[in-house]
Amino acid sequence: xxxxxxxxxxxxxxxxxxxxxxxxxxxxxxxxxxxxxxxxxxxxxxxxxxxxxxxxxxxxxxxxxxxxxxxxxxxxxxxxxxxxxxxxxxxxxxxxxxxxxxxxxxxxxxxxxxxxxxxxxxxxxxxxxxxxxxxxxxxxxxxxxxxxxxxxxxxxxxxxxxxxxxxxxxxxxxxxxxxxxxxxxxxxxxxxxxxxxxxxxxxxxxxxxxxxxxxxxxxxxxxxxxxxxxxxxxxxxxxxxxxxxxxxxxxxxxxxxxxxxxxxxxxxxxxxxxxxxxxxxxxxxxxxxxxxxxxxxxxxxxxxxxxxxxxxxxxxxxxxxxxxxxxxxxxxxxxxxxxxxxxxxxxxxxxxxxxxxxxxxxxxxxxxxxxxxxxxxxxxxxxxxxxxxxxxxxxxxxxxxxxxxxxxxxxxxxxxxxxxxxxxxxxxxxxxxxxxxxxxxxxxxxxxxxxxxxxxxxxxxxxxxxxxxxxxxxxxxxxxxxxxxxxxxxxxxxxxxxxxxxxxxxxxxxxxxxxxx
Numbered sequence: 001x002x003x004x005x006x007x008x009x010x011x012x013x014x015x016x017x018x019x020x021x022x023x024x025x026x027x028x029x030x031x032x033x034x035x036x037x038x039x040x041x042x043x044x045x046x047x048x049x050x051x052x053x054x055x056x057x058x059x060x061x062x063x064x065x066x067x068x069x070x071x072x073x074x075x076x077x078x079x080x081x082x083x084x085x086x087x088x089x090x091x092x093x094x095x096x097x098x099x100x101x102x103x104x105x106x107x108x109x110x111x112x113x114x115x116x117x118x119x120x121x122x123x124x125x126x127x128x129x130x131x132x133x134x135x136x137x138x139x140x141x142x143x144x145x146x147x148x149x150x151x152x153x154x155x156x157x158x159x160x161x162x163x164x165x166x167x168x169x170x171x172x173x174x175x176x177x178x179x180x181x182x183x184x185x186x187x188x189x190x191x192x193x194x195x196x197x198x199x200x201x202x203x204x205x206x207x208x209x210x211x212x213x214x215x216x217x218x219x220x221x222x223x224x225x226x227x228x229x230x231x232x233x234x235x236x237x238x239x240x241x242x243x244x245x246x247x248x249x250x251x252x253x254x255x256x257x258x259x260x261x262x263x264x265x266x267x268x269x270x271x272x273x274x275x276x277x278x279x280x281x282x283x284x285x286x287x288x289x290x291x292x293x294x295x296x297x298x299x300x301x302x303x304x305x306x307x308x309x310x311x312x313x314x315x316x317x318x319x320x321x322x323x324x325x326x327x328x329x330x331x332x333x334x335x336x337x338x339x340x341x342x343x344x345x346x347x348x349x350x351x352x353x354x355x356x357x358x359x360x361x362x363x364x365x366x367x368x369x370x371x372x373x374x375x376x377x378x379x380x381x382x383x384x385x386x387x388x389x390x391x392x393x394x395x396x397x398x399x400x401x402x403x404x405x406x407x408x409x410x411x412x413x414x415x416x417x418x419x420x421x422x423x424x425x426x427x428x429x430x431x432x433x434x435x436x437x438x439x440x441x442x443x444x445x446x447x448x449x450x451x452x453x454x455x456x457x458x459x460x461x462x463x464x465x466x467x468x469x470x471x472x473x474x475x476x477x478x479x480x481x482x483x484x485x486x487x488x489x490x491x492x493x494x495x496x497x498x499x500x501x502x503x504x505x506x507x508x509x510x511x512x513x514x515x516x517x
Contacts, residue, residue, distance in 0.1 A: 042414030067221025078349035094185035161310035314341035406464030
């Protein structure tokens with residue numbers, strides 16, 4: 001299946017099965033804004049729980065925070081967002097569509113990477129076990145030619161970003177013959193910067209109202225509360241503050257479903273360390289965060305680090321964890337060494353001393369910060385993309401059937417257990433309801449009695465329910481039920497009294513946490 005077709009199926013599946021809906025759809029929607037449906041909100045909450053527990057529950061030196069969306073406007077001056085929070089945008093004159101210039105160039109580099117990967121893949125298939133990938137890359141003329149083009153483009157792009165050279169970004173687009181995906185035209189405007197912050201007014205009367213901003217990130221809420229948390233919690237460096245919350249960016253080029261939205265949710269950790277130790281902690285958090293992603297079991301080969309070509313004004317090191325979406329490798333999490341920029345800047349603009357007294361060194365200093373920042377919505381899309389499967393099933397009579405299944409990690413699944421009476425009669429629904437009422441205090445269960453048992457299995461497969469139990473006539477005789485496993489479709493007979501213990505053990509977050517502890 002073509003990757004573009006797969007992505008369209010993912011979007012359609014999310015709507016059909018109650019994961020994600022276009023916002024305000026009955027009024028023709030609102031661009032780049034989405035609502036999470038009944039199954040989507042459960043999956044999203046489970047993703048947040050997995051992250052929160054892995055940060056706060058498993059790390060004694062990390063505590064949580066929930067700061068306000070509205071913040072004093074000077075905060076955004078101190079953070080640099082008022083002056084430097086911009087995207088380089090370019091318009092195609094024919095289609096009148098607007099694009100991020102840096103993304104167009106990154107997509108071009110990805111095409112060179114794809115060409116190299118295809119050559120390697122064909123050679124690996126041709127030579128089998130004797131294939132030496134490194135030797136092939138070092139000697140194959142087509143690979144070397146594409147690698148040379150990629151390296152030259154990468155260096156030119158990196159230099160343009162570092163110099164903030166908008167004219168050079170446009171020239172790269174022209175020289176690389178990058179065309180508008182819609183019109184196919186290469187007729188481009190100049191590149192210009194666009195500030196991404198939403199502004200609004202706070203005050204009871206228009207003439208006395210002050211301009212404030214919807215926060216474009218959650219990090220500043222942590223920095224301005226650093227002293228409150230450190231003193232009230234008697235925290236000793238190194239320590240971290242974790243937060244999950246909404247952020248808002250006026251993305252002109254919002255695209256790829258929920259990958260890039262104007263209203264989104266972040267999960268961020270700001271880890272405070274002593275000056276000089278930040279790069280060591282940066283490397284530690286890189287590995288810890290990659291392990292967190294890989295523990296979900298979606299294939300180690302689908303993740304990679306991508307170091308930033310241009311560092312933000314506050315950073316001395318930065319990398320992204322990228323996942324291989326249907327539309328290519330894209331960022332799901334950023335890890336940054338933010339130096340002492342944030343606390344130092346807020347100390348300057350507020351006039352308040354924001355320092356830490358280190359009893360071991362017997363000195364005060366402004367802590368340095370290592371940040372890990374992950375988009376909940378991107379993580380949601382990544383998990384849906386990785387879990388979506390279309391399978392052909394061979395029945396006992398030799399015929400085949402198709403099923404769509406979300407192979408979600410059981411701990412993240414919206415519904416953990418479906419309770420299904422085999423028929424609507426002979427007392428089976430009453431028995432099933434009794435089991436449901438007993439288990440619903442511990443598990444998110446769903447009761448279904450409509451349609452054949454096969455159709456009900458398919459509906460549960462489509463929303464990622466890891467386990468179904470069937471209540472049949474034997475259940476009335478010996479108090480046993482059939483457990484069906486989503487991925488293998490294997491069925492086991494177990495006692496009703498053992499159900500709670502069996503299912504809770506299988507869907508616990510503990511298994512995921514043990515992989516990263």
